[in-house]
Amino acid sequence: MANGLRFTRRQVLGTMAATGLTVGLYPKIALSQDGKVLRVRSYSDIQNLDPAYRKAAPEDDIMRCIFVGLAGMKAGDEWAWELDGASRLEQVDDTHIEFTLRDGLVWTDGFGPLTADDVKFSFERMADPKTESPYAGDWAALDHVEVKDEKSGVIVLKEPFPPLW
Structure with missing residues (x-):
């Protein structure tokens, strides 16, 4: 290379190795673009x-990657959350959180729209002792979910539960 950059074999191999290692350290989860x-x-x-x-x-x-939650962790270096399946999520007091589902949420294979009844079922199932979920304790503060209409409801807690956020 007469006018180009010159690298030693050691520099090339070192750069390739460093590049390969950084892929494993990348914190973001994969998303299907198409x-x-x-x-x-x-x-x-x-x-x-x-x-x-x-x-x-x-x-x-x-x-x-495959399930929609009301909100999720925001990608990046800061601790923050962002709306996912909800178009609105508001804590109206210490024990009540109102949500509205965003338009266009559907079950796979044509099983219809995702509704507030589905949110109620999913949340209450996790908290139900009959389910015997190892994660039931994480949901111990949940009292119930009130369904207002097809797309909105209220998550009702037994007591304030800061770890929810």
Whole structure:
């Protein structure tokens, strides 16, 4: 290379190695850009995809990609959340959180729209002792979910529960 940059073999290999290592340190989760197929590599097999019975981090990683929550963690270096399945989420007092689902949420394979009744079922199922979920304790503050209409409801807590946010 007469006028170009020159690198030693050691510099090239060192740069390639450093670049390869940074991929594993990248904190953001993969998202399917075209909305068709999402392929994810994990360090272990998935045990199940039922949020009430997830076993380890691989299930959490996959569930964050395929399930819609009312809100989720905002990508980046700051601790923050952003709306996901909700178009509105407001804590009106210490024990009541109003939500409105965003337009266009549907179940896969044509099973219809996602509704406030689905939110009620999902949340109350996690808290129900009959479900025997290992995560029931995380939902112990939930009293119930009131459904106002097809797209809105109120999450009612037994007591203030700051870890919810």
